[in-house]
Every structure is written in C-alpha cells, then in structure tokens.
Amino acid sequence: MTVKMSIPEMQEFLDRVFPQMKGAFTILEVAPFRVKVRMRITDDDLRPGGTVSGPAMFTAVDCAYYIATLAMIGPEALAVTTSCHIDFMRRPAPTDLIAEARILKLGKVLSVGDVLVYSDGMAEPVAHANLTYSMPQKPSGIGVK
Amino acid sequence: MTVKMSIPEMQEFLDRVFPQMKGAFTILEVAPFRVKVRMRITDDDLRPGGTVSGPAMFTAVDCAYYIATLAMIGPEALAVTTSCHIDFMRRPAPTDLIAEARILKLGKVLSVGDVLVYSDGMAEPVAHANLTYSMPQKPSGIGVK
Amino acid sequence: MTVKMSIPEMQEFLDRVFPQMKGAFTILEVAPFRVKVRMRITDDDLRPGGTVSGPAMFTAVDCAYYIATLAMIGPEALAVTTSCHIDFMRRPAPTDLIAEARILKLGKVLSVGDVLVYSDGMAEPVAHANLTYSMPQKPSGIGVK
Amino acid sequence: MTVKMSIPEMQEFLDRVFPQMKGAFTILEVAPFRVKVRMRITDDDLRPGGTVSGPAMFTAVDCAYYIATLAMIGPEALAVTTSCHIDFMRRPAPTDLIAEARILKLGKVLSVGDVLVYSDGMAEPVAHANLTYSMPQKPSGIGVK
Numbered sequence: 208m209t210v211k212m213s214i215p216e217m218q219e220f221l222d223r224v225f226p227q228m229k230g231a232f233t234i235l236e237v238a239p240f241r242v243k244v245r246m247r248i249t250d251d252d253l254r255p256g257g258t259v260s261g262p263a264m265f266t267a268v269d270c271a272y273y274i275a276t277l278a279m280i281g282p283e284a285l286a287v288t289t290s291c292h293i294d295f296m297r298r299p300a301p302t303d304l305i306a307e308a309r310i311l312k313l314g315k316v317l318s319v320g321d322v323l324v325y326s327d328g329m330a331e332p333v334a335h336a337n338l339t340y341s342m343p344q345k346p347s348g349i350g351v352k
Numbered sequence: 353m354t355v356k357m358s359i360p361e362m363q364e365f366l367d368r369v370f371p372q373m374k375g376a377f378t379i380l381e382v383a384p385f386r387v388k389v390r391m392r393i394t395d396d397d398l399r400p401g402g403t404v405s406g407p408a409m410f411t412a413v414d415c416a417y418y419i420a421t422l423a424m425i426g427p428e429a430l431a432v433t434t435s436c437h438i439d440f441m442r443r444p445a446p447t448d449l450i451a452e453a454r455i456l457k458l459g460k461v462l463s464v465g466d467v468l469v470y471s472d473g474m475a476e477p478v479a480h481a482n483l484t485y486s487m488p489q490k491p492s493g494i495g496v497k
Numbered sequence: 498m499t500v501k502m503s504i505p506e507m508q509e510f511l512d513r514v515f516p517q518m519k520g521a522f523t524i525l526e527v528a529p530f531r532v533k534v535r536m537r538i539t540d541d542d543l544r545p546g547g548t549v550s551g552p553a554m555f556t557a558v559d560c561a562y563y564i565a566t567l568a569m570i571g572p573e574a575l576a577v578t579t580s581c582h583i584d585f586m587r588r589p590a591p592t593d594l595i596a597e598a599r600i601l602k603l604g605k606v607l608s609v610g611d612v613l614v615y616s617d618g619m620a621e622p623v624a625h626a627n628l629t630y631s632m633p634q635k636p637s638g639i640g641v642k
Numbered sequence: 643m644t645v646k647m648s649i650p651e652m653q654e655f656l657d658r659v660f661p662q663m664k665g666a667f668t669i670l671e672v673a674p675f676r677v678k679v680r681m682r683i684t685d686d687d688l689r690p691g692g693t694v695s696g697p698a699m700f701t702a703v704d705c706a707y708y709i710a711t712l713a714m715i716g717p718e719a720l721a722v723t724t725s726c727h728i729d730f731m732r733r734p735a736p737t738d739l740i741a742e743a744r745i746l747k748l749g750k751v752l753s754v755g756d757v758l759v760y761s762d763g764m765a766e767p768v769a770h771a772n773l774t775y776s777m778p779q780k781p782s783g784i785g786v787k
Binding site for chain 4: 292294296297311312314319321323329332335337339
C-alpha cells in the first residue's frame with residue numbers, strides 16, 4: 208500500500224475538518240504506515256514547573272495516529288479512536304512535541320499501531336502510546352450507496 | 353485504611369494546586385478507595401457533531417483517579433501518572449461527565465485502579481480507563497524527615 | 498439483553514470446543530453481562546516460591562471474558578481476543594483462581610470489558626485486566642445464510 | 643549504558659533460574675536496550691486450526707522483555723511484571739515465534755518498553771505488547787548491604 212495524500216493535501220484537510228486544531232500540527236514526514244508530526248505547545252498546554260499537560264500529550268498521540276491512518280486511507284474516511292494506552296516515561300520539557308506514529312496493522316475493522324513522543328530537541332522519548340482505531344464500515348448489500 | 357481528607361478539604365486543595373482547573377471538578381462522593389466526581393463540560397471541550405473531545409475524556413479519568421488517590425494519601429503527597437489505558441466505548445453526549453474512580457491497589461510504589469466515565473444522565477458508560485500512578489517516594493536514611 | 502445459555506450448556510460447550518482446557522474452568526455464576534468462574538491451578542501453573550505463572554493468569558482472564566461473551570451471544574458465535582491489558586497487582590497464592598468478568602460494551606464490532614482475578618480465599622484482587630474481543634461478522638449481501 | 647551479560651551467560655542464567663522453560667528460548671541478538679529471541683513452539687502451544695495459543699504469546703512477550711531487562715541490569719536482579727498490554731493483530735502460524743524487545747525507559751523504579759512478535763518467516767508482526775516491570779529496590783539506610 209502506498210500513501211494516498213500528499214503533505215499539503217493532509218494539512219489542508221486537517222485545517223478544514225478540525226478547525227479547532229488550526230495550526231497546531233505540522234506534518235514533517237510521511238511514508239507508508241509512518242508519519243512524523245510536530246505539535247505546537249502554547250501556554251495553555253503548560254503546567255506549573257514547566258512541563259506539558261497530560262491532555263496535551265493525549266492530543267499529540269491521538270492526532271499523530273489519526274494523521275498516519277488518514278495518509279493511508281484517504282480523506283473520505285472517518286476513523287474513530289477505540290482505545291489508547293499511554294506510558295508516561297519522562298517529564299516533558301516546555302517545548303513543542305514531536306510525535307512519530309507507526310501503523311502495525313491496517314485491517315478492515317481495526318487500525319492498530321503506536322506513537323513515540325519526544326520533547327523537541329531531547330534524545331529520549333517522553334511517552335509511548337498504543338492506539339486502536341475503528342475503521343469506517345462500508346454499507347453492505349444492494350441499493351445502498 | 354480510611355479517607356484522610358474531607359470533600360471541602362479536597363476541593364480547596366484542588367483549586368489551590370491546580371488553579372487552571374478551578375471549578376471544573378465537583379467531588380460528589382468519597383469513600384475508602386472510591387470517589388465519584390463531576391467534570392463540567394464547556395464549549396471548549398465539545399467537538400463538531402455535539403460530542404466531547406478525547407483530551408477532555410482523558411482529563412476526566414486522570415483527575416478522577418488523582419482525586420481518589422489524594423483522598424487516601426493526603427495533601428502533602430504528589431503522585432504522577434505513569435500509565436493510562438482508555439477504552440472509548442460509546443459516543444459521549446454534549447453534557448457534563450460523571451467519573452467513578454476505584455483504587456484496586458494502593459502500594460508503596462504504585463497505585464493501580466480504574467475509572468468509569470458516564471455522560472450525565474446516561475445509563476451506560478462512555479469510557480473505561482485503567483490508571484497507574486507512581487507514588488511519592490520518601491527519602492530514606494538518617495536525619496531526613 | 499438476557500443470558501442465552503445455561504451454565505450446563507456453557508460447560509458442555511467449553512469441554513467440546515476447548516478440549517485442551519477440559520475441567521480447568523468451573524462456571525460459578527452467570528448474570529447478564531457478568532460471569533464468575535473458577536480456574537483450577539495445577540503443578541504446571543506454579544512457579545518457584547509458590548506462586549501462579551503469568552501465562553496461567555492470562556488464561557484465567559481470557560477464558561473468563563470469553564465465557565462472559567459466550568453467555569450473551571450464544572454458542573454459534575466465535576469471538577477472538579484483539580487486545581488484553583493486565584495489571585499484576587499482588588502475588589498470587591498457589592491456589593485456584595477466581596475470575597469475575599464484566600462486559601461493559603457488547604457492540605456489533607467489539608466487545609469491551611474487564612476481569613478481576615482473585616486467589617481463592619483472598620479478599621484483594623491479584624490482577625485486573627481489560628479485554629477487547631472482535632465480534633463474529635455476519636456475511637452481508639444476498640444469497641448467503 | 644552497555645549490556646552486562648553475554649548471550650551464553652544469559653542463556654545459562656535462564657536455564658538455571660527458569661528450569662521449566664529449559665530450551666524454549668534462544669537469544670538471537672543482544673544490543674543495548676534491545677534483544678531478539680526465538681521461542682520454540684511445541685504441540686502444547688498449538689490450538690485447533692493450526693495457530694498458537696494466547697498464553698504462549700504472553701509467554702513470548704513477557705520472557706523477551708525479561709531477557710532485555712536482564713541484559714541491562716545483570717543477573718543479581720529480580721524484576722517483576724507489573725503490567726502487560728498485548729494487541730493481537732494477525733493469526734500466528736504454527737511455527738516458532740520471534741520476539742524483538744525494546745526498552746524505552748530503564749528507570750530506578752520502572753522499566754518500560756515494548757515487544758513485537760512474529761511467526762518465524764512472516765514479514766508482518768502477529769502481536770505487539772507494551773510491558774512495565776517493577777525494578778528490584780535496593781535496601782536503603784546505613785549498615786545494610
């Protein structure tokens with residue numbers, strides 16, 4: 208399988224479908240079953256002591272995996288998160304997050320994979336997540352679109 | 353073990369330590385190893401189609417489990433989330449969330465338990481999460497408090 | 498929804514379909530979306546120091562959740578485990594295991610729930626697991642049964 | 643950090659400490675924070691239809707991660723599994739399993755990482771697991787070794 212959308216096409220799709228995220232995600236690299244994205248961290252995402260909030264980390268892994276799935280199935284589809292397991296391993300720095308998503312299985316029913324999250328400029332990951340997405344189900348039978 | 357803080361003490365502690373959350377969480381019930389809390393959902397937490405965002409769901413489970421742990425170990429302590437596994441089971445309604453947290457093990461090193469999340473007024477849970485917290489480690493040796 | 502099989506029917510089905518498990522599981526209680534089972538622990542399941550092996554614990558949670566799903570969907574169906582998250586919380590005693598499974602969502606595509614595992618006679622659980630099963634998909638279209 | 647044991651040293655340690663596993667695991671490669679092992683599949687591990695049982699898959703991921711941790715901390719230590727999350731992605735073939743374990747964080751309290759499992763000769767993984775081990779705690783204070 209190959210990538211079905213270019214980086215500009217995906218970037219435009221994200222801005223249109225998720226306007227609340229506008230500008231937060233920059234797609235850095237796309238390859239079959241893999242993407243690397245940057246998530247802009249703002250003051251709203253920081254916590255006392257100079258670290259990044261848990262919900263912001265969740266946003267990073269969920270959106271990175273969404274983008275990886277989008278790249279492979281194209282823009283007409285809608286996949287929803289059915290489970291997310293995150294291991295928080297190191298304290299994030301108060302900087303942008305870099306998330307590397309990898310699809311391990313792209314099935315008819317489920318998409319399964321993982322995401323490594325780094326604080327920009329740090330060598331070791333701050334979090335690792337496993338995600339499962341439920342794939343859009345095509346209507347079956349005759350006479351339905 | 354018994355609960356170490358009253359609901360007003362916990363509510364005051366949360367407002368002081370997490371001012372960014374001020375008012376979002378109302379503690380409804382506290383019992384040993386169990387709490388029930390309400391999380392106020394605002395327009396920022398909603399998504400197109402009238403549902404609640406994933407990061408808001410993450411906030412609900414993480415804060416509910418934090419509050420359950422706080423009730424049992426008291427205000428001087430600081431526990432951090434080391435892992436969170438969420439199963440998203442049903443589409444949330446655009447209403448407040450009710451989260452019921454249960455501590456299954458409160459050990460010296462780890463606190464392990466789960467959280468059921470409901471849309472206010474719905475009978476069936478929208479999400480279920482397992483959380484692990486790393487417990488604050490006391491300094492060891494002689495002459496330290 | 499109601500339970501579709503009696504305990505003797507389920508017990509007979511398990512012995513027939515999983516002969517390698519013959520006699521290991523005794524169904525103690527069945528109610529809608531809940532079962533309680535006993536897993537017989539033999540010398541093969543023990544580890545030095547007098548504890549129960551991890552694979553035996555896995556067997557307990559997986560089979561308990563299978564039985565809970567079987568009770569609700571009936572014997573013609575085949576559901577497969579797509580994910581299993583286990584928190585090992587306490588050292589098991591070298592005795593039978595008691596597993597309490599609970600279905601939180603029985604959907605068309607996925608069955609999601611959890612299992613608490615106890616060493617027989619102990620008050621506190623030794624493990625807690627979240628499981629997801631992929632439900633048997635009916636063929637679609639015309640002319641198929 | 644570097645690897646603290648050679649492959650023959652680890653192989654001898656495993657045979658001595660886990661005699662019930664004797665011969666099941668062959669360590670193929672060791673590098674800092676990574677190992678690759680083969681698990682021999684026998685008739686006891688197979689299921690009707692010619693596939694490998696869930697408990698055997700659990701054994702593969704748990705032992706592979708144990709070996710990766712052992713390589714980094716050396717033979718005197720004892721680490722125990724505190725959580726294991728497995729995504730079962732494809733039906734295993736009735737052959738040996740190849741497991742690639744990766745340590746993402748080797749902390750004082752927890753070791754966190756993941757394992758990819760392949761059926762020998764297949765290109766795509768059959769399972770992916772995240773594991774957390776609790777690290778052996780050194781006694782603290784004065785006068786203890």
